[in-house]
Amino acid sequence: MSMKFAFSTLGVPGLPLPDVLRLAAEHGYHGVELRAHPEEPVHPGLDPARRADIAAEFKAAGVEVLGLAGYARVAAPGDDEPVVAEIRGLLELARDLGAPYVRVFPGGADGQSAEEADAVAARRLGTAAEHAADLGVRILLETHDSHPTGAAAMRVLGLVGHRHVGALWDVMHTWLGGEQPSETYAALSPYLGYVQVKDIASASDTSPLALGAGVLPLAECVEVLSRHGWDGWLCWEYEKRWYEDAAPLPGLLTAGREHLGRLLNDSA
Template identity: 50%
Template sequence: MKLAFSTLGVPGMPMSDVAALAVATGFQGVELRAHPEEPVHPGIGAKERAEVVATFAAAGVEILTVAGYTKVAAPGDDAPVLEEIRGLLELARDLGAPFVRVFPGADAPAAEATAAEATAAETTASEGTSSEAATTEGMRGEGERPGGAAGASTTAAATTAAATTAAATTAGGPTAHTPFAGGLAATHPAPGAPADGQDAGSAPSADLPAADPQDGDARAARRLGAVAEIAADHGVRILLETHDSHRTGLDAARVVGAVGHRSVGALWDVMHTWLGGESPITSYGLLAPYLGYVQFKDIASANDTTPLALGAGALPLGECLSLLGPNDWVCWEYEKRWYPQAAELPGLLAAGREHLDRLASA
């Protein structure tokens, strides 16, 4: 197991401090939140990019991901979405990061979400942290709220997984590429789901409206397929996170499987699949053929998603970790930016690493 943490947990921290923190707490990598309010985002120039690379190389810390906010399933024109993805891919290439993170966001128009984020960043700069709550809501939009839109139930995942895989394989996606069978599945075959499709570690599905899956799936697959070869040329994989309108493994696998390109994969956020009612073994079974890495976190309950220290909450982290191998990346995404009242991440990192080490050796 290789460990990273997301800079979402240390908002605005200079990259030199992020690298030093990773070294001091035993984390091998970092997931860089690529937003204009952070030091690293697609708007920085060649000089700044080279400085970031040098900073992390000197510390011996890997840049795992450029974590973007593009909503690939959002209604609206394709052009601005594709432009955003291309910018993220170029940034990842320049930083030597193997992954770019994108969101589904089928229930939020792309242009509206982008405008909300830009407005929030300006508000933060002009008003400071006194308006943190309002700024946070504006920036996150529908795609960033921890509750999000509920995905399909675990029972549905168990009964339709085979049909989904077959459809994705035969469809070939918008660019008719050969389906990718790599990722974690290459070394860790997916286990079978429990007979009832659920386990004791799963939460009930959140009672929230879901976006139309067909429309969102088609938009997302079309756009991801359009940039898949660009990603391949840059040596980067685009990972669709289990989030908002597509929060379960079944949801994400429908889209990524339809694209059928090895440069388009999935990012498993274990909180969102749990909130969507999917057991870890079911989520893993669906995502394993496409999986880039896994995001861990901990929360008290489905009704309180304030970030907690790893092991202090309700998420089935041990069960998730038991499905992974020693060379797989696990990233702690501590959502401090959205919960300013939460404890500071730097003081939790070392204990969090030790907790994961204990789970891995159990």
């Protein structure tokens, strides 16, 4: 098995880090994607001593920090500086924690033309890319909101043209955008950082489900990645934070990892 498995702390809102690390170790996950938000234990407001402690806790547990899920919106209208500063703060936190990736959103607004949104996003990402390169961290633009497909994300990434700016493939948004996994992979493969997997009941009901219990084309996604020899991370983003009635994630983690393992074996 070449791919590695992680889960996002979006699935365990506010859970203390020692408990997160225990879940990862007990259920066979190699890494964790940390939601970088003030309501979580990890966010850019942490002082250097706390950052060092967190990095040490992960190292001691043998669990990797896959990435920081930030909330900067790179295509959003307004001044560049606050957005670039927000990305810089995330990049510095990632460096301090030993995380290779920082997630940002497109965040284009209604009334913006696609060309304008693309240009604004590319300009800000290009500016932040220099800082990312200095710190050895990659910024990943998630397939999300105004740019839900690989084709849409590629428009921005092609304009940036910097190896420290890549893509985060969220399989739900590309599916909702009407893109086939083979099409998404073809668009994003030069830029792909890692892949967020999840499952939902339907396009109209996006409440999180156990992996394999819904309609998302997880088997096809894993199959296309395997066929191309991709050996990166699959990260389960279970959106418990936004769906309080969803089943608790801890009880689903082992079955989720086993499901991904079966998909990998079937595609080998």
